[in-house]
Amino acid sequence: MVELGKLLLHHYNHKFSITILLITDPLDTPNTTSYVHRITQTHPSISFCHFPLVSVDTSPTIHSRAAIKFEFIRLNSTNVLHSLNEISKVSTIKALVIDLFCTSALPIADELGIPTYYFFTSGASVLALFLYFPVIHKQIKQSFKDLKTTDILCPGLPPFPASHMPEPMLDRDDPAYDYMLYFCDHLSKSNGILVNTFDDLEPIALKIITAGSCVPEEITPPIYCVGPLTANPNESxxxxxxxxxxxxxxxxxxxxxxxxxxxxxxxxxxxxxxxxxxxxxxxxxxxxxxxxxxxxxxxxxxxxxxxxxxxxxxxxxxxxxxxxxxxxxxxxxxxxxxxxxxxxxxxxxxxxxxxxxxxxxxxxxxxxxxxxxxxxxxxxxxxxxxxxxxxxxxxxxxxxxxxxxxxxxxxxxxxxxxxxxxxxAWRKFGSSDTALAKLVEVWKHPDKLIRQI
Known part of the structure; x- marks a missing residue:
């Protein structure tokens, strides 16, 4: 998220300010604190809104580390609502950009009339899989971890063993599975998806996604390939x-x-x-x-x-x-x-x-x-x-x-x-440069958002 913020500020001459809503995690290390401090010092247009700590049930009814993490994030929904209301008192929020796991923030922003976008930090191929996951869920009734001879068939991807699905999706009896289904089902309900990839890297998956093959019963939201987004090697x-x-x-x-x-x-x-x-x-x-x-x-x-x-x-x-x-x-x-x-x-x-x-x-x-x-x-x-x-x-x-x-x-x-x-891709008029320009134009002129959808 910070690198995305830097990118926006660099390309658009600080015409935006960036506020990052930051969950307070009990497992945060001093490195997290020092990193946040360094960013606020070197990039004054990026600020952090720290949430108060919430407690989460870690009883055996929640089966996995992933499920506990997902529940912990969901419990911060009240903090999201409060923060968006407070920011709205002094600024116009052009967009809320969320991670896949922060999907519980999407209906909150929708209630407030704030356009919401996903920043999908994996590639377009995994995005195709996640968009299509609700279809796979209806097709396959068993836990993927138990299917030793079954391949997953997803538009835009080569077949791969069911047991190679991402960990939180492997066990249907784990609440993490239900969370992942909820996350994936809501991708298509956003105003757009920013993907950390570029057109020439994943043309097959991108063609399938934009054709609507991954969400056959929904409208595929606009896809903005804004990668490759990586850290600066000169910082080390x-x-x-x-x-x-x-x-x-x-x-x-x-x-x-x-x-x-x-x-x-x-x-x-x-x-x-x-x-x-x-x-x-x-x-x-x-x-x-x-x-x-x-x-x-x-x-x-x-x-x-x-x-x-x-x-x-x-x-x-x-x-x-x-x-x-x-x-x-x-x-x-x-x-x-x-x-x-x-x-x-x-x-x-x-x-x-x-x-x-x-x-x-x-x-x-x-x-x-x-x-x-x-x-x-x-x-x-x-x-x-x-x-x-x-x-x-x-x-x-x-x-x-x-x-x-x-x-x-x-x-x-x-x-x-x-x-x-x-x-x-990042040269002037390159594919990622053009995609980011289109996205920023929508944010600057929200009326174009209605026409685009």
Whole structure:
């Protein structure tokens, strides 16, 4: 949301002010507070409205972490109403932009006569799936987690196993499933959907969505592709891993990183280490282990002698690295990724080809599209029955495919061409620049909203 706010302010010369409604989460860290403070200092036109803390029932009747989170967000509806009323006393609210999980705010804004838009932070392919999910819900009566031989068939997407649906959708008996159905059903009831993608990246899904195939019984709202929206790589400097990359040959390093939730078991860590060593590739590996322990002794965790044998051609970093800056570095030639959409876009913008290792959320859907439609990633064979496990031999093979083979060379060339398309999308009159201009024109002249719908 902050990056979207920056984008609006940059392109339209601060003609808007941005207020971000910020839920107070008991799990907020000092990093959250310092980030918010930094943004308010560097971007005075962006302000934050902090909600008071609400309590949520965590009893066993709520079955999952996702369901608890969704309920926590819903309980903030009163805070949303109060904040919108207060802001309206001193400003004209041109639009409310909400996340998918904040759908409970949509009817509130509707009552107040405020146009409401979704900012869909995954890609158009997942948007197609979510728009179509109410149809799938009527077609398939069992929990997806129990369907081992059934494929999901969704317009605009390659078929994929039902068990690869996003986690909150897997179990019909979990309240999270009902929440997701509610969220997805209301996407088509908004005034428009902003998507963090660009036309040339996902033409198949976008064509299907705009044709109305994903919501056959509703009117598809206007779609605004305003991506790729990623963080600025120049905001991360002075990190030790960047200094190490400075000493490596061009396009020679494989970067491994599995996102904020991508922790690994000790057994999987050893398999990755063995695969990296036998592949012979240079590597930068951001390591998180189950439990989030950052003071772990790498000599104990890794195969005996691994760190010594790979000195000079490999670097293991515990917990965190500046991913955007790393992917943008001249030395990085490949990316082993969990297929989170932010990570995918950051690789696209940097022109770095991928090895797809999805772990959770919508990442298995992203993998299917990356491999089969975009042809920008090499898939890894994973053992679903024990947590998407990947063997050392499999990782070694795919790294060699990426870095040393003719198909890998073609993948690198395709990734570089897509990078150029990503840059072109934000040039003047590029597809994303034009989409944002149309959206802002609607916000400036609300009468056009009625005609558009």
């Amino acid at each position: 400097t002075g990190n030790d891993c960047l200094s190490w990359l400075d000493m490596q040959p061009s396009r020679s390093v494989v970067f491994l990183c599995f996102g904020s939730r991508g922790s690994l078991s000790s057994v999987q860590v050893k398999e990755i280490a063995n695969g990296l060593e036998t592949s012979g590739q240079r590597f930068l590996w951001v390591l998180k282990i189950h439990g989030g322990e950052i003071n772990v002794d790498l000599d104990v965790l890794m195969p005996e002698g691994f760190l010594e044998r790979t000195t000079g051609r490999g670097l293991v970093v515990k917990s965190w690295a500046p991913q955007v800056a790393v992917l943008s570095h001249e030395s990085v030639g490949g990316f082993v990724t969990h297929c989170g959409w932010n990570s995918v876009l950051e690789a696209v913008v940097a022109g770095v080809p991928m090895v797809a290792w999805p772990l959770y959320a919508e990442q298995h859907v992203n993998k299917a599209v990356l491999v089969e439609d975009m042809k920008m990633a090499i898939p890894l064979e994973q053992r679903e029955e024990d947590g998407w496990f990947v063997t050392a031999d499999e990782l070694e093979k795919r790294l060699r495919d990426l870095m040393d083979s003719d198909p890998g060379k073609e993948l690198r060339e395709r990734s570089w061409k897509m990078r150029e398309m990503a840059v072109a």
